[in-house]
Amino acid sequence: MQMQKTLTHGLAMAIDTDKMDFSTDTRMPSQQRTLAWATREEQLLASYAMFSIRSAGRRYHEPPHMFRGPFQRDRDRVLHSSAFRRLSGKMQVFTGEMGDYHRTRLTHTHEVATIARTIGRALRLNEDLIEALALLHDIGHPPFGHSGEDALDECLKDEGGFSHNRFALTLVEELEMRYTTYPGLNLSKELLAGQNFRTTHQGETPLLEVQVVDWADSIAYNAHDADDAMKLGLLHFSQLQSLDLARRALDCGTAYAPGSTERALRQVLVHNLIDVQVGDLLENVQSRLDGLQGLDSLSISQLGIQLNMSDEVLAEREQFGKFLFDNVYRHPQLVSVRSRAAGKVTQLFERLTEHPEYLPTRFLDRAQKVGIHRAVGEYIAGMTDRFCDAEHRQIIELGGTQARDWF
Numbered sequence: 141m142q143m144q145k146t147l148t149h150g151l152a153m154a155i156d157t158d159k160m161d162f163s164t165d166t167r168m169p170s171q172q173r174t175l176a177w178a179t180r181e182e183q184l185l186a187s188y189a190m191f192s193i194r195s196a197g198r199r200y201h202e203p204p205h206m207f208r209g210p211f212q213r214d215r216d217r218v219l220h221s222s223a224f225r226r227l228s229g230k231m232q233v234f235t236g237e238m239g240d241y242h243r244t245r246l247t248h249t250h251e252v253a254t255i256a257r258t259i260g261r262a263l264r265l266n267e268d269l270i271e272a273l274a275l276l277h278d279i280g281h282p283p284f285g286h287s288g289e290d291a292l293d294e295c296l297k298d299e300g301g302f303s304h305n306r307f308a309l310t311l312v313e314e315l316e317m318r319y320t321t322y323p324g325l326n327l328s329k330e331l332l333a334g335q336n337f338r339t340t341h342q343g344e345t346p347l348l349e350v351q352v353v354d355w356a357d358s359i360a361y362n363a364h365d366a367d368d369a370m371k372l373g374l375l376h377f378s379q380l381q382s383l384d385l386a387r388r389a390l391d392c393g394t395a396y397a398p399g400s401t402e403r404a405l406r407q408v409l410v411h412n413l414i415d416v417q418v419g420d421l422l423e424n425v426q427s428r429l430d431g432l433q434g435l436d437s438l439s440i441s442q443l444g445i446q447l448n449m450s451d452e453v454l455a456e457r458e459q460f461g462k463f464l465f466d467n468v469y470r471h472p473q474l475v476s477v478r479s480r481a482a483g484k485v486t487q488l489f490e491r492l493t494e495h496p497e498y499l500p501t502r503f504l505d506r507a508q509k510v511g512i513h514r515a516v517g518e519y520i521a522g523m524t525d526r527f528c529d530a531e532h533r534q535i536i537e538l539g540g541t542q543a544r545d546w547f
């Protein structure tokens with residue numbers, strides 16, 4: 141048994157580190173269980189991590205939970221939200237009509253969360269906050285990926301446009317209904333600020349946890365868009381082999397046998413693509429962060445500390461991203477699917493703004509507050525791809541007059 145004494149913001153506690161599973165120990169008085177998550181963080185996190193105990197709290201005051209820290213509660217609230225469940229019906233890059241086995245926005249979200257947690261754990265950052273941020277980051281996506289977003293942005297161009305990052309905040313602050321006394325999920329201010337930074341990219345340098353999720357997002361989609369594109373036959377393995385980042389991924393770590401099947405090579409490529417980028421990021425920032433031990437998260441933001449990969453890998457990522465842009469995102473097969481999807485979103489938007497009476501009551505009420513254009517935009521943005529298809533068929537093709545709610 142190892143006894144250790146730590147100082148948690150004035151609270152001196154003796155901790156038995158061999159018995160750290162406080163959560164299920166109902167014999168423990170609730171006050172001690174409340175402190176357990178703070179104690180755990182005190183032992184595991186680097187000084188510059190965002191400690192739960194330093195959270196600025198929530199908009200509507202709530203007492204601390206007995207055995208879950210504030211960011212754990214945030215993660216659970218996002219996970220249990222209706223918007224999160226709808227991610228399973230939203231495309232990432234490739235639509236449902238192109239196949240069944242590629243990523244959806246839900247699986248992308250989980251890939252981002254695991255990559256971000258890996259980075260966060262290696263840097264001893266707050267994994268609970270990281271996971272909550274990752275699960276939240278894409279819940280504002282409209283149906284049909286970026287084509288749906290572009291279409292809504294165009295429809296709302298006179299009203300400030302549409303951004304999925306901003307809509308994520310609208311969902312969790314206004315549209316999700318979890319409590320009877322106030323709207324939204326009442327998430328921690330750190331989580332909202334992190335998501336807000338994704339929208340504005342302005343203000344103070346965000347917490348390291350926020351930066352980690354941002355990196356994990358782009359690492360995930362680089363790798364899995366290439367994987368899905370090869371699987372769907374839009375891209376051939378040999379095309380990727382000429383790219384520097386792909387070469388780096390194939391040459392490192394896991395050896396592959398000569399004569400391996402293309403499918404095996406593709407799998408090696410994809411997981412090594414993730415590994416080399418994560419590895420480069422960690423290698424590039426670790427020594428810098430070691431030199432900042434002792435500083436807290438606030439000082440790190442004030443100093444403008446930014447996590448970054450090496451110049452070499454950044455240049456390789458740029459080449460890789462440009463290749464994907466030219467050869468996948470602009471692939472004729474994808475372009476035609478996208479323009480059909482954008483057309484549906486636009487037609488629905490136009491019909492419903494002309495006939496607000498078709499809207500579900502909730503969004504008709506919402507129009508009183510935010511105006512009819514924004515309310516229709518929000519209604520469409522909350523749909524899954526299939527729901528949008530069905531509403532388009534019902535309202536546009538069949539001339540229906542009653543749009544369904546998606547709650």
Ligand code: MG
Pocket residue numbers: 248252277278357
């Ligand atoms: Mg994403």
